[in-house]
Amino acid sequence: MTAHLVITVVLVPILASIFTLFCGDMMRRVVCQIAGLTVLGSTCLIAYQTGHSRDVLNIVLSGWEAPLGIRLYLDGLSALLLLTTAIIAVCITFFAEAYFGVKARSGRLTFFWPLWFLVWAALNGLFLSGDVFNLYVTLEIINLAAVAMVALPRTHESLKAALNYLVIAFLGSLSYLFGVAILYTSHGTLDIQLLAELAGIDGPYILAAVLIFIGLMIKTALFPLHFWLPPAHASAPTPVSALLSGLVVTASAYMIIRLGFTVFAPLMHTPLTLLLGVLGGLAVLWGSVHALIQERVKMVVAYSTVAQLGYVFLALPVVVSGSDLAAMVWYGVLYFVICHACAKTAAFLAAGTLINVVKHDRIAQLSGAAQHWPMVFMAFGMAGVNLIGLPPSGGFIGKWLMLQAMINSGQWLLVLILIAGSLLAAGYIFRVLGIALQTSEDSRPPVPAPLQLTLTTMILAVLPLLLGVFSQLPFSLLAVGSPFGALP
Template sequence: MTGISSVAPWIPSLILLPLAAGSLSFLFGPRSSLGLVAATPVGIGFALIQLLLEFNDTGLQHYPVGSWGSPLGIEFRADGLSLVMLGMTATVGIFISLYALGYFSGEQAGGVWFWPLWWFLWAALNALFLSADLFNLYVTLELLSLSAAGLVTLSGEWESLAAGLRYLLAALAGSLAYLMGVALLYGAYGTLSLELMAGLIRPEPANALAASLITVGLLLKTALFPLHFWLPPAHGSALPPVSALLSGLVIKASFYMLLRLWFEVFPSALTPVFAQGIGILGAIAVFSGAWLAFHQEKLKMLIAWSTVAQIGYLFLTFPLASASPAGALTALSGGVYLALSHAMAKAALFLAAGAMLKVTGEDRIDRLEGVGRHLPVSLFAFAIAGVSLMGLPPSGGFIAKWLLLDAALATGQWWWAVVLILGSLLTAAYIFRVLRRCFLAPPEHAVFHSVPVVMPIAAFSLAGIALLLGLTAVFPLRLLEKSAPYVAEAAIPFTVVP
């Protein structure tokens, strides 16, 4: 990245704090969860604020582990994009942790192992967003996948065990493809540093093969159509706080890596055919995911298929950002901001759904009558989160889709604008299907249970943040602009239309 760079001593704490929390939680069990939830997010938040202040003052932040920087040692790096993703993880993680305190307060299965796995997953996410070389990205992605696969199986039911095994096998296959691509690049260039490799990659057959292997592996982990087969069962059968983690945070990690690699390391391979092909897969995901979400009978499966659709929007960033230098920053900002707003909204949807399921004791949408009367806060959170997913103002989803629309029209790619608009209408269809059922009068024999007050409050807070992102977009977008020179210098633009 151009500009000033400085050593940031706060970077290790963003990784070590959740690692320590996971170890303590493993040793002392659920009784330590309250103290860790009170202390760990505070420490992470303080370190993140300090890192943000230093970034605003001096630019790119880095930390050489053991005082050995790249290419000989391991180095962590934080720019505007990293900070946005770290802030997203911290915000979603705090409210999911509060929700989990209420959700696992009784005899709910899985509470013993949720906390250590969750803290390790948080550490892996932070390490991934700070990694500055291809192998560290692989290591952190593996830690993330193993923690996530364990979380999927927490309920102990046959359905979740099968979904967790399917997810683990898909993740391992994706990691193997990624690692083979990394090995090819290391054999060719003798370095794995993102910054050093950005100036070395040339359009050669071996590089094209390496880029293809890495991309297929990461697309499998992101669950882009047609590699999405593992996602709906895993997200739909997991416990609600786990589903929120998987959909809100975990899939963003591999998308973040794809952005980093294609716009920093492989820009010369970003051909019109590839970019438009990725966009087409995203468009198919938008329509097929929304259609299947609308026809689901179970609430959590509806939200899981909605994630398949929302992932499709993220990959519209590639054809829009690579079409011309003028629209690159707008499209990249729109794609990242969509990931940010989706993390808040989708986590809120799953948390609200979890509260609804506890109240009714049912996962079927046709059994949700009366929820609006007995659980108004969670239903309101579901509705607000749906507003962001639909892309209605003044939500963060509206700002993100507006940026993507602007990039589509500015580059003459009007067909992606059509996908964005029609996809939003389909999103409204399945969101309103759930809301309509919840506002119906309950049957006379219906029994409603109570839920801890922290559960609807956590869902409502995340939904409110998804809405406020539309009113406070200036600050995150400025952070992304500070990462733009690093992307723009490496990018080799092409023209899609005359």
């Protein structure tokens, strides 16, 4: 039964993508909503069944067992990511509907919908994939669709950002593909679990690891490979920015965690992780400082993505110090990534709602805006609480776990960077809020923000707080099939 549900979450968005190509406007909206809610329902059921049975599930495709065929792999981590993706994606679907409005009912913008559902299908496929080459194919769909969506405004800037993104994503994919090829040559399989069993440190293995990690680092925009991210994420239309910063980078961060703790687990106990930690630390500081000096809200949020992704790598050097600490890092990083996905989407949607009503997002001219659109800034603030890592948000729990692991292993430099990053995050969030909260003399009657925009933003902004308060459930789900068992 679960096998059918799992196929459903990949197939339904694909079918929706095909159908939206043929439907007129009314029909298209119905298809979007039905498809979105179906996937959401299925992922809820999958998460429930996985949490209930506490079993990982291998789903054989085409009737051929690995290593000959491809199998899908469903554990607690995949189930939780599918669910998070579904919630975020449904919110973005409704947001985009209202955001594009009349413009997307005819003309070229109608093709946003098939592209969007294809990305969603590929994201689901990626979180479920148990095969390194299949991961490459899904990642490629996500990237090419993301490139097209960045170019959607069809302005000079957005096209340049899209082309830059394409060149870099292409290079990253090739690097990853080369690594996969070397893995296959030396082990004769592409299945993640089989590769994890066969892994042993030798020349080709290290070369494959380096190539795969460089490829994935490019896609997660790790310092110093981050130049492409802010222009691409900020120049895209808001629903696309939210998709990119919320889900697309989460996908590659997920791949790093997944492969790092299975196929490349032996390497995680070598000082190589120190290098990743240093780069992560630099990303945190560099991204935060740049977020602090931006002039547009969307650029602030985009640089914040560079900084927040740094945390994924920052905690890795701790893994060397023993399996209890490694478990804390694993749980901490994943919880952080999931909460970041929600909060970052919410922050972008808040910026988008603002653009929808004020027609710009220059921070200096937002003075007093919070009087007119209190809900928008409340959502931005709540997302900010998570990005800073204040309790009671889920981001706090993630950072707290990482912090404890760092303190226990005596890595004080990492502790320092983590705290500095949080303070800087507080700086860039409160800078925007501070200006918006000023009282202004502007007495013009404000344009009310459309309900559909505010509501979807608000749902996503509340989600990280809920994840912070009710952390029991997601943690018990994550424990299903975790390489470390339950959280110590």
